[in-house]
Amino acid sequence: MAKPSAISGFPEWLPAQRAVENVVLDTCREVFELHGFGSLETRAVETMADLLRKGEIDKEVYAVKRLHEPAGAITDPGSELALHFDLTVPFARYVVQHAGKLDFPYRRYQMQKVWRGERPQEGRYREFAQVDIDVVGLDTLPFHYDVEVPLVMAEVFERLNALGLPKISIRVNNRKVSEGFYRGVGFTEPTKVLGLVDKLDKIGAEKVGYLLRTQCEATDEMIAQALSLATISGADLSVIDEVLALGVEHPLLTEGLAELSAVLQAADGVLTADFSISRGLDYYTGTVFESTMRGFEHLGSVCSGGRYDSLASDGKTTYPGVGISMGLSRVLGPLFARGYTMNRSVPTCVLVALANDEERPAAEKVASSLRKRGISALVSPTAAKFGKQIKFADKRGIPFVWFITDDGHQVKDIRSGDQTSADRKKWTPPAEDLHPSIILQEN
């Protein structure tokens, strides 16, 4: 085998990085299951026809084909296969396909790889992991799920922050607010307005104003109103008053502000209203979410979602839903590049040292006793000199080395050098040493 090399856009983590990823996945899963979300995995492939329904992304799809597909085996282009590019389209398909066997409202989480043929860049990969939660109803879905879904994800982010990862904040808007407001101001194409206002950060107010004037027939007053809305943000209900103070009126705006105010009230400061969010106007029908990671704002949103009233439907029944999706690799790749890792590269907490090869069965007995009490333990690969065995542990970050001596058993904390006698059936490490923890290693 010649030395193989990486494939651009298909990242692979080193063992300690993968362990960080598992901590994140475990945290997600624990929070989701406490909130009654069940696990789901869908197949990696969908039919090309199902994927290309969302036309704009056709360039990014990876087609999948048996290398020796018999000629003419595929007669129906609808049966051609491709890798899924997100978890929402497969989920919508799964719900419609298995509706008869699901209980609604159906709450699921899904943590899987997805594939897109995009040009790779920081935080953008061709193969990457996503973590989604969604609640879908049968024909109707109460509004309170719009409140619940972002709060569940916020609980995940709070726990991850406590584990040492940067803070991620979720911002919220409501499509009805934006659409109603722009209609109330006098715009006839609110989607177009939002697309232009979205460029505010990049090109500035003056240029956005110029574009609104030339492309949306905006007057000076309309431009001023549009720009005013985009600058309102905050975590408490005063943002609602700020919007009302602009004096614009429209039934959709009133409805949207009521929904948004319900979300903010229940969120109690955890979510921030931000009227510049323009995400997915074609797709979402009410509440929308975006999130940025502190210190990594240049990555853009790392966790987004919203309410969709008509994504999944079989023509007769509609399954309205609300969901939120975290770009896991998008978050982790930049964190790993910055030096986030584990304080050990292996799960092992104790290395049982070997004085000689005959001692292996006795050493295995020690390891087995520790494992029975949930302590990850490993017997030394060879009966090398003790100094070498300690180096073996040190290199991997294993904190404890166990010695079987003539005077009884001893365990050494190789970081402090402290060595004490120990009973294999009773000794336990300090709680913080039982499992590896996340650290930021200066590069």
Add this chain to the structure above:
Amino acid sequence: MAKPSAISGFPEWLPAQRAVENVVLDTCREVFELHGFGSLETRAVETMADLLRKGEIDKEVYAVKRLHEPAGAITDPGSELALHFDLTVPFARYVVQHAGKLDFPYRRYQMQKVWRGERPQEGRYREFAQVDIDVVGLDTLPFHYDVEVPLVMAEVFERLNALGLPKISIRVNNRKVSEGFYRGVGFTEPTKVLGLVDKLDKIGAEKVGYLLRTQCEATDEMIAQALSLATISGADLSVIDEVLALGVEHPLLTEGLAELSAVLQAADGVLTADFSISRGLDYYTGTVFESTMRGFEHLGSVCSGGRYDSLASDGKTTYPGVGISMGLSRVLGPLFARGYTMNRSVPTCVLVALANDEERPAAEKVASSLRKRGISALVSPTAAKFGKQIKFADKRGIPFVWFITDDGHQVKDIRSGDQTSADRKKWTPPAEDLHPSIILQEN
């Protein structure tokens, strides 16, 4: 969306089945990590060149290509991509690629989907999950890992059996025993002999004898010896004596019997020696494993592996290894068809009932208190009649319903009908109800 349908060979589990799969994955992971195996995930794709090195499976590979790959973008056929068909080839590639950043012996587990374009049948899929553990060394790998690896997997099987799944037994052989024995008997092509003896179960002793005579120039005595070896099996060291009693001598046989006897001795009855195992003669160089599931023997081996001394190499350095791989979907698919499932379809343990919609914040407070203590809880989707809310819980198998009444809080076990007063900060369910458990539901 027209009603979508399943894609043959790409199974998807229902929520309760996926929960069973998660129990199996969690059990594997817990045991592996206690034994110091770290998690690894490799990218889903390899270059076609890397995959096709194992020539015989080229027909089964799924090629992957961007739908709108610019014409002429792929100039080097070595850069064409395909989905991996197992986890061993990607692992070998990963080890060689990242060797400088890995610590040897490197112990890893890997639980991922793999893809093969095979004809689907019971337990055989085109997309399926595998669970692998391997230990690889740098240039050398001590023999004791041949003993450790199957025992770690046997510990997983023991735990799964305790959780209600059928017993899986691991059988062991050693390539050196078979090859040495057949050479000692006088055969010059031991691989061919094993291929024929492998048919014993299917075509019977007489036909195997005929084939050995016509294809391997075997005498009656050679045939008798070959068939005798294949029928020896057992979990204790007496099998070694049985082989020796056949009176065949060869240095490779002696070496293989010594290795096998070390494995059996350490396994202490957990592994069964079986000299009819002919797995992977081209590939494995010593110890080999196969496993069958009780009641599902017709599926063949569901967990296999062995020692490979030269799979991973960059020309200068060789990374000898020993590993074992369980076909997870291969095990679960037939179990699900037989009726194995969960006693509830959701993780939820407690449904907090709603007397009216105004009560939702109070109900969320109860749910939040329970979650803080690790109890999965859900507030009722709507303030329907209590009977309807209890039915909601019953349909999903949620065992407890919580009521907020004027006289205080009450919790009802809806299976027994028992209702008692409860404190949201103290009440805990019986341990066996905290999480769902695996059951066999008669079809």
